[in-house]
Amino acid sequence: MSEENIVERSFTVRxxxxxxxxxxxxxxxxxxxxxxxxxxxRGEEWVxxxxxxxxxxxxxxxxSTLKIKAEGDDAERAVSELGSLLEAAPGDV
Numbered sequence: 001m002s003e004e005n006i007v008e009r010s011f012t013v014r015x016x017x018x019x020x021x022x023x024x025x026x027x028x029x030x031x032x033x034x035x036x037x038x039x040x041x042r043g044e045e046w047v048x049x050x051x052x053x054x055x056x057x058x059x060x061x062x063x064s065t066l067k068i069k070a071e072g073d074d075a076e077r078a079v080s081e082l083g084s085l086l087e088a089a090p091g092d093v
Contacts, residue, residue, distance in 0.1 A: 007076050008069040011083040018061035027085055028052045036072025038082065049082065
């Protein structure tokens with residue numbers, strides 16, 4: 001990723017079961033709708049936001065913090081909407 005049009009913010013996983021298969025699938029489905037490249041990070045590890053296996057490999061349990069980084073024309077919207085998905089109260093998703 002270059003330094004232009006990059007948006008990065010941190011979010012807390014609110015789902016009681018963490019980012020398991022169903023919410024990870026929803027995340028990937030939403031991330032795939034944006035033209036921006038989406039990456040998700042936990043600690044020092046970064047993975048593609050468009051790969052369910054990569055998202056699951058982060059093993060993000062309830063209360064963990066994930067960073068979402070997007071680069072592209074709709075980066076701000078991508079980070080905002082994906083972050084809202086992560087921080088949705090259980091049952092909202």
